[in-house]
Amino acid sequence: MIYLQEAWSLFRSNVLSILMLFSLSDVLDILVVAYLFYQLMRLVRETRAMQLIKGILAVLGLYVFATLAGMNTLGFFIQSIVASGIVMISVIFQPEIRRALEQLGRTKLSSLGRYGADSAEARLRQTQEMIEALCAAAAYLSSYKTGALVVLERQTKLGEILNTGTVVDSKPSMELISNLFFHNAPLHDGAVVIRDGRLAAAGCFLPLSGNMEIGRELGTRHRAALGMSEVSDAVVVVVSEETGAISVAMNSRLQRGLTSTALHQILVAAMLGESAEEAPPKSTPFWRIKK
Secondary structure, three states, X not given: OHHHHHHHHHHHHHHHHHHHHOOHHXXXXXXXXXXXXXXXXXXXXXXXXXXXXXXXXXHHXXXXXXXXXXXXXXXXXXXXXXXXXXXXXXXXXXHHHHHHHHHHOOOOHHHHHOOOXXXXXXXXXXXXXXXXXXXXXXXXXXXXXXXXXXXXXXXXXXXXXXXXOXXXXXXXXXXXXXXXXXXXXXXXXXXXXXXXXXXXXXXXXXXXOOOOOOOOOOOHHHHHHHHHHHHOOOEEEXXXXXXXXXXXXXXXXXXXXXXXXXXXXXHHHHHHOOOOOOOOOOOOOEEEOOO
């Protein structure tokens, strides 16, 4: 008991001495660093840079393991990579660094508290309503053979894709989605990106798949859908302008010839984590991109 009292007394005296040395400049210094770190994390979360950061942390963790285990060759190899890490990071994150500097002057402090307001139940309901609207729009567009390309963001953030289009930020509806892809609409050639159950942007450009084994019967929309599924975990819905067929690209796979019911089952399983009541018909053409 005496030792605990002495330890507590020593701890209290150390804390008091540190607080007495604290000045206004120290508080301001901490706040500025915290704000910059917050903005950096927001920037990383909005793009695929989070995947790169996870890779860097994995390499650093492997280096620590190699050092503790006495694996000198592996440690030397990783150390050589880390030595040029600053140059590598500046090259890899060049678009994100440029975007951060551009946004630094126009960021509002009032925007700091607007995140996390929606409850999980509200987000779930919003996602369910989005799925219903998208399936209805896909069926409508399919009946009129109107081409469409819709990207549903999941864990991989697609901020750089959103920046290529026009901000919409609207609640999805069958009428709105269908109107965006009307052949005379200004944004009908690009993709619509859905984030958190809302139409985030339209007219976005997607990366085309570079796989040379893709069949020639697949047009630009399908190649863009496959390209998006190769670089992210997004779910991409495609309506063919030639045939009106509904397809879904996910994890470098393209499932074609879907009905609106099958589309609904796939989206519910992918976006809500629920098992589909029944699998799509076996007669559905299925395309798998070879790695």
